[in-house]
Amino acid sequence: MPLKSVSIIGAGKLGASLGHALARKGYDIKGLFCRRLSSARESARLIGRGKATAGVVRAARDADILFLCVPDDSVAKTAALLAASSIDWRGRTVFHSSGLLPARALAPLREKGAFTASFHPIQTFARKEARPDLFKGIGYGLEGDAEALMTAGKIVRRLGGRALFLAEADKPLYHAACVLCSGGAAALLGSAFALLESRGLGEKEASEVLLPLAQRTLQNVKEIGAGPAVTGPFVRGDVRTVLVHLRALPAKGFWRDLYAALGRRSLETSGKRGLPPQAIRTLRKILEDR
């Protein structure tokens, strides 16, 4: 049986990359909407299929499955606009790709007979990319009605991913976890690079010396878990090292708060790793008094 047809409403960083991966898996790509026609054309070139348009309804008309990959703030508005069109929504499936918003954001389409769910790849897309491997082996946060979830599950399997079925109430924390792992991790690395840059290293040099350390840490987290992967003064109980670090960190800005927050989190694993309670108390107090 031929695979279903798909339109991407918001063929931006995620939408274009997803469109490319779905095309490679045999889905029939139809409409590709972006606000700017030039952006939709760029996505069509990347995907190698689909019709670029700056008309939302035009892009949606011919597809069995619609992915709304527009910015979070535009999901409800776009759903309302589509629901108000002459399209017969009965039997079609509509997903949005926000990790935070509930499937309910698509309520106007559901009321018109569409099956609806949120379909959130737990991956980061910093640009439009023709890289189907980015969708393989990753998790997909799914929430919505039973019919749409069944379709989502099939797509996830075809992409080689793993479905994570979510309750609506769990989505804010689920999404906060994703943000910490991606944008948060990048911001943390950027902060570490900036410390070296403040001592005269170039941006490239700073990242070149620190990235292997970060990559090895990630590998350790994968191999032995996040707790055991914590090394450094907080698990060794090196009180003097922590004091010297705090003194060296800029007094203005977030540096000491960031260091202290991560230090407190590290100390939570230190007890299990055999650090004496007295050393943990001393380090906690130093972080509080910073």
Ligand SMILES: NC(=O)c1ccc[n+]([C@@H]2O[C@H](COP(=O)([O-])OP(=O)(O)OC[C@H]3O[C@@H](n4cnc5c(N)ncnc54)[C@H](OP(=O)(O)O)[C@@H]3O)[C@@H](O)[C@H]2O)c1
């Ligand atoms: N990027 C990621 O890493 C990632 C990962 C998982 C989930 N998501 C989710 O995917 C969705 C899209 O994110 P993105 O990063 O791919 O965004 P993006 O690159 O900015 O793409 C947004 C798309 O929507 C169009 N658009 C922009 N403003 C619009 C509006 N007001 N009304 C209708 N369409 C509009 C854009 O058209 P133009 O190109 O013409 O501006 C573009 O096609 C969000 O819900 C986000 O939470 C993103």
